[in-house]
Amino acid sequence: MRLISRMIGSGGLALGLGLAPAMGWAEPAAAQAAASPAGAPAGEVQVTVLGVTSPFFVFGIVKRLGQIPGVQHVSFNLLHGRADVQLKPGAVVTDDDLRKAVRNASYSFGGIHWIRRPGATDSTTAAGVAAVGQGTK
């Protein structure tokens, strides 16, 4: 029991000290975007993920999307089932990469909305949104 309370304590301490962003899921994507080098705008995409219901299950989808080469940061909005994915400057990530990551996380793919494609100069070049519906197996 002492071990358990010690582990709980260290987890809570990590959050309290602001170490949570280092774990990869607590910092808003907008804050990361500001850190992108000038002249090489980073891509940003929103992925609708169906089936995610609580923070404990957010872990899997954030890790799966974060595994894609070129992804810098992922955050998740539970209410809208939306993953905000921030790419590294110059990184190329395809819709298929995102789709596969969602399925590997054991969730269903709901849609993709590119806020800024890699290399685009402004958000007017955003691509379309895939239809959002129920995902079944």
Added chain:
Amino acid sequence: MRCAVRRLAAAAAGLFVALLLAAPARAQITFPSAAPISAGNIIVRTQPTVTDESGGVQSLYDENVVLYGASPDLAFILENKSIVSNSANIVTNGKTAALTATGFGDTVLDTRYNLYELDDIGSTFRVAPYFGIDLPTGMDNTNAFMPRELQPASAAWGTREALTASWQTLFWNAQALIGYQNYASSSGFQPGDSVLADAAFHYMIWPGDLDREVNAEIFASLETNYSLSGIDRMDGAPIAGTGGQLWLVDPGIIYSTPQYAVDLTALLPILQQYRGPGAARYNYGVEAMFRWSFFTYHHW
């Protein structure tokens, strides 16, 4: 000769005790669900539990569970009772003695396949069958004066088959399981088969706003566990007081974050009926649980 007499006396005392004080069928708690496990996700759970029954029967065990997402649909679950300590006031020849049997418990290897899935924004309904094998890895004779049912492990091979369903939303989760468990005979001891029925409802009580990145949630939980067990047998002869039905209701609270969760649950009996006299009656139990989520990129 003296040693043989002592062994015979121990065996006789054990049998006598078994007739007087038999442990009832124990319902499982915090049953397996059909909740999502990402491919490569490893969830480690430790679950120390204390139960109190009549006749001074107390049980303390720590169940450790490792879940591994082998693919988006297939998961393996390894359950092991690492420490089991059962104590009881045993009456032999008119004298009462407090005895304890402590040792390693058995292990179960489960496989779960995600058979049906209906996902929407903030909700998922899933159905998954389970198949498990009970591995007799524990100690079944750490104290010869304790009844077989109160030894840390059964030392019996067994199988379990279950169908579980989970309906999860942003604000509440409902889960249900129906299962069957049977054991092979071990050293003349044949545990009775069991039918298990479990249900749980979790209701989110904090936070109120989910339209942001949510780093923690608190749930109130209410779980119910029902088991109907056949009578245990020793060398083919029924052991009185074993078998029957036990129905528990378990209120609890859950604190959950992306990487860990902590639960505290009380186990309260609302119905218990056993076959024959001598069954210890379930008074209460308390269970704590700690889950930690890890990630590996190795998966199928």
